[in-house]
Amino acid sequence: MTRARVPTGLAALVLLTSAVATPATAQAPPSPPDYTVTVDPDRTGPSINDRMYGVFFEDINLAADGGIYAELLRNRSFEFLPVDNPAYTGLTGWTTGAEGGGSGTATTVDDNARLNERNRTYLRLALASPDGGRYGVTNAGFHTGIALTAGARYDFSVWARTDAPDGTPLAVTLHDPNGQPLGGALTRTVRGDTWIRYAGTLTATRTTDAARLSVRAGGTGTLRLDMVSLFPRDTFKGRPNGLRRDLAEKVAALKPGFVRFPGGCLVNTGSHHGYDAASGWPRARSYQWKETVGPVETRATNANFWGYNQSYGLGYYEYLQFAEDIGAMPLPVVPALVTGCGQNRATHDEELLRRHIQDTLDLIEFATGPVTSTWGGLRAEMGHPAPFRLTHLAVGNEENLPDEFFANFVRFRSAIEAAYPGITVISNSGPDDAGVTFDRLWERNRATGVPMVDEHYYNSPTWFLQHNRRYDDYDRAGPKVFLGEYASQDNKLFNSLAEAAYMTGLERNADVVRLASYAPLLANVDEVQWRPDLIWFDNDESWGSTSYQVQKLFMNNVGDRVVPSRATGKVVRPQPITGAIGLSTWATSARYDDVRVTAPDGTVLFEDDFSTGADGWTPLANRGAWSVVDGGYVQSDTAAQDTLVKAAEIATSDYDLTVRATKLAGAEGFLVAFGVKDSGNFYWWNLGGWNNTQGAVEKATGGGKETLLAKPNAVTTGTTYDLRISVRGTRVTLYLDGQEWGSFADDRVTEPFAHVITEDRAAGELIVKVVNAQDSPATTRIDLAGRRVRDTARMTVITGDPQEQNTRSAEPIQPVTSTVRGVGSVFTRTFPPNSVTFLRLRTR
Template sequence: MYGVFFEDINYAADGGLYAELVRNRSFEFLPVDNQSFTGMTAWTPTTEDGGAGTATPVDDGHRLHDRNRTHLRLTLGNPDAGRFGVTNSGFNRGIAVEAGRRYDFSVWARTDAAAGTRLTVALRDTDGRNLAVATRVAVRGDTWTKYTATLTAHRTSDAGRLSVLAAGTGTVRLDMVSLFPRDTFRARPNGMRRDLAEKVAALKPGFVRFPGGCLVNTGSMYGYDAASNWPRARSYQWKDTVGPVETRATNANFWGYNQSYGLGYYEYFQFAEDIGAMPLPVVPALVTGCGQNRATVDEALLRRHIQDTLDLIEFATGPVTSTWGGLRASMGHPEPFRLTHVAVGNEENLPDEFFANFQRFRAAIEAAHPEIVVVSNSGPASSGGTFDRLWQLNRDAGVELVDEHYYNSPAWFLQNNTRYDSYDRAGPKVFLGEYASRDAKLFNSLAEAAFMTGLERNADVVEMASYAPLLANVDHVQWRPDLIWFDNDESWGTTSYQVQKLFMTNVGDRTVPTLATGPTLGPQDITGSIGLSTWATSATYSDVRVTAPDGTVLFRDDFSAGAGQWTPLAHRGTWSVSGGGYTQSDTAALDTLVKAGNITTGDYDLSLKAKKNAGAEGFLIGFGVKDAGTYYWWNLGGWNNTLGAVEKATNGAKETLISRANQVTTGTTYDITVKVRGNRVTLLLDGEVWGEFTDDRVTRPFAHVVTTDEATGDVIVKVVNAQEKAAVTRIDLGDLAVEPTARMTVISGDPGEQNTRSAEPVQPVTTSLDGVTSSFTHTFEPYSVTFIRIGTR
């Protein structure tokens, strides 16, 4: 049921799970990856003993391969004893090496010097002290040749530097400068960083979903540059990532950096096999998501991507006599990989366009490979117009498995334990491919744990689930929360990692029907201040008023007396009063929330006028505002002026309550009304009902599920107590004959606690629990997850 989702976000691959220690090893970094990048990113020209020369990244006819175009040209002018070359700073703070361990160096090189060129390869710290004995490599001939050496560290450092220096004169060309720890996971060449791979393996995941995510579907309508036949800044395409690493393309990563594709599809399949997991690749559907809304109209490109997906299945499962099965065999794996599922697309915001393409992929795959399950999705959120439309399309088409994604507040997870109770048992089934509570504290993990008891109770509907994202480099974070954090030589699991591991290693085989009583918190009226905000937009608000249903004015501001009633919460943007309106004029400012008033009744109407002056989006109308992190707002023209939505924020974590396609026209004045009746809200735009919702969910801080382990006969009682009070609980197992001593594992602590690089205070504690009978009382700690494994007779 439980697995992991790997996406190259937060520098999770290069500099992370992929064990390569040299950054920008093939000099392919370009401004298209990141505006600050050049071919010399992470490299510094270096001289020794009076050496002289120039170091220039070039793309010319001397290139190593047509898909590995840029290399480094060293033009040498050394005196007899001098050396000139380059030094690489590695990822993060440097190259981490450990005394006594071996590191495999390799480089592709060529020289026009008749007598050849001597390369000196050295590992040093930032003070220039050797970390390993320098080694020499003799380069001969003006054709590309791979040269290798082994460096054994005699000192430990997390700030190493790798220098490659050339003696003599003439020209020497370098490419694919590489340094790998010999001690990779399972000792595989071109392999995984051991500590990170071991943490993933310790979860015992049933599947690995890869390589994304937003990484997959954005930019997917773009192909090769016709002028150069060069694949740049396009979506992830698996054929770019297989074969010898020196022939693989690099590409601009959606998350703002370069990806080397050293960790490619072969390595993903091999890693899944190594940890006993099912591989679940995701291919682009040629409709973008993740805040973008574009669909391909290129029929030839669509057909090519469909064929690429069929070729992918052949690469994974085909015989060695087939084209792509033969490539797999040549890479070292003649036996097929265990591929049973392929996902098409990820979080598309254009449901009808996506589903039309999905059906094309599905038909082709099922015709050629009826054994493969083709996975669809339901868009980027847990609810809303896109979610509803895609579920309708998937249901009507009889899709087998639908991928849901959501990142919501811990309150949402505590309120949605019963989410899947009402799903149709006949299908489609659910693959919860990405979910997390928005923050990294123990309380978030407890909310996720409470939700997971609902996943297990509905395991006949929710076939698979994976927390996301998996990895984050502490020095390069594009998204949080994340399950495992790391720097260049350390890694640590978050509180959610510990909770996920407890669930994933104690799943059981069958769910036992149970009944429980416990505390609940009912829905609350929506009260608080009103708010105005913008996001990358200049807008003007006027005629703001709040009235009771009988017409009594509860708040009013026409700004004739200035903006003295308004308090900035975000302290961003430039707000001023002019022409009878309140204007935020900074089109670069995000989240510029200001609030006013204090509405204490649950029944009221908020009305105002809003005009967009310039910028990328529209308006944000707040209500029920408590503070900068707790509020509701109606976002009109959000997501680059493509969607409207109501989002609920709780302690900084947001969730979407309702959404639909929406655009705001610059210069047009809109009449906006929010009608609040307790916890029911009706939204009117220019007098027409735009949407409505009811926020009436019940919070359940005490949650449980019971499963059985058929191999051991154990009954596994899983209880989450996400509240500040201990829960004195009677557990009645009916007529079940049980062993008197059980094994109990507890994760508990301060709800605001986090695991960090400096300390990991939240850890599971396993003890024996005596006095177990078929009916016994146990006190569950405040803010805790408790698993009790009870032996049966």
């Protein structure tokens, strides 16, 4: 008998399963494989857009200032003001101080001495140091401090003016929190009472992430400062006003086909300044691209949707330049003057609409126009006389008012196509993967022949494993899909496996899904408004999430065309909806009463009228203020979110839950839960959600939620509603005041095994992509239908504990590449549990 060499390590996990026999040895027949993958020789698959996978950038989670934009100082232009956030002042990010006996006062002012109309607020120092010493300000950068690398150079600049007749001596230093120097001092003398830019370079003497920059002046008189800036010389590609190199390189390593920018929700927020007391967030303006171009000192600072100010130092020119630098197509998104993201307001200002349409035409001219044009000339002045390659532009983002949005969209589209017929104008389908708004927008998009529709959804990993075939039934002749934002709702490997399984379906339907980008792209670990995120960072380190590794694997191994194939094997069947019942609120005070669960024959399984208290209810979220008041169960905290409490354990598959609910105060309505397993696994009927604009049924799995049913809905304060939830196995019907409100069936099978095969013609390779998102190995027979391939292949595997994630301290989930033997036109391979495997097979 011939003895095979025993492989070790990763190769042992993916060993080709085969039986070796001689005429003298009888063996039992091999066990049947768990799955089969068979190529269809009679069909030709769709070609894959060479820019199919891209990245989506939004200034969320401090992604720009304090993130990929390399400026090291916070609030460099003193524009953080209480009108944007009550916690802000013009000196946010700064502290005042003196040395050597110096003294003075520091105030931020907006008067006729300002630097320019967009950069209005500046720092005024009244100096009182006639006998030596200095007085000034210190900036600690973002969070822990300024990150410095020993030996690296840092470019400082400031705009200044003084009324001192002999000038004002200025000293700039880098130091640690205790004042110990971290580099040589930079000195300049400010002369004249007009704004002049002063600059110089500092070299760090020590590596730290907690440095400070001080700007102090001597003498007497009034010194005015604005646009105090510190940039590392070592930016991405060495560009001034450039990008943080490690973050930009991680994005570039993905080899994205496009960059969607400047955001989602921050694009289509309202058009007025002010502070919204109800939401607790700034009432931000929509993104104004013209305020982001030209000399950086002339650009505005904006209060964005995510609760902080953005400097616009990273503007449209820098976005276009970055896309070009990494070989990606720029894909800007412009506001449609209909606010989405749960705000649901439309602007009915004809003059404002016309201005935004013209702004969009001017944007295209800025990107593509000749240097003799107004905006093309500005692009040339900024250093890029050649046009950028702009071919796609999206109007609007996650619109919740479909008809109002579409009326505006048609106006934008007509104007763009008339002036620039080569631009593909992209519409959208709202904030969810299904529902009344989604259906209405798709109806309007199809009816008017829109070329491409932007879909967004964030769902649980189970949703992604249940919807691999989502695009199989889309109209092949209808609008193409731009999947502009999607992610599974956490950052663990299991989430990434679910996304990977779903991506095989995107590729299989590459004739429908032409563009796709995971979102969001970046997150500062010290400033998180949203998760999951692809790339995480702090002041001086960055790391890719498990989804980053999966996205990179797909984006670097796309292929040119799909090879049609089919798979057979095990799936997970749906189970009846059982578990506890629950009550909750979200930024709302509400009263619940007369809770009852009955079997179809009328047998009472649970009831509580709270006449004797609420001892049967257990808090799951430990938030809110629950108490029995006048015979009802009341949650009285209007600020608390997700206040879930549960009761009973309903083991039967058929039952009816009834409850009376009254909104007492607050922003939203009611949350009535059923099928509750724990705080991360349940269903709830959400009435008056999304700032009292929409009702929905949401399913939480592993902490992530997906929407099963959604429609417009509002709840009236003080009105008592009769709610009934009728559960029959996996089908649920909901009744509001005796009338059927909606129904759904949660009966999809879960497919933990997914695959796709593509062809890379330039490399002469087939790429077999297999995802095994389950705890058991998947022995798989692969039949390439006679295609001849070499007997060795390059294999890349991502695998590990499904609950593992990459963090600042460790990145355990990494791809491992090796060479394997034993492949052929027909072969069997065992794929590890919880794995993504790419096999690149050389064709003969």
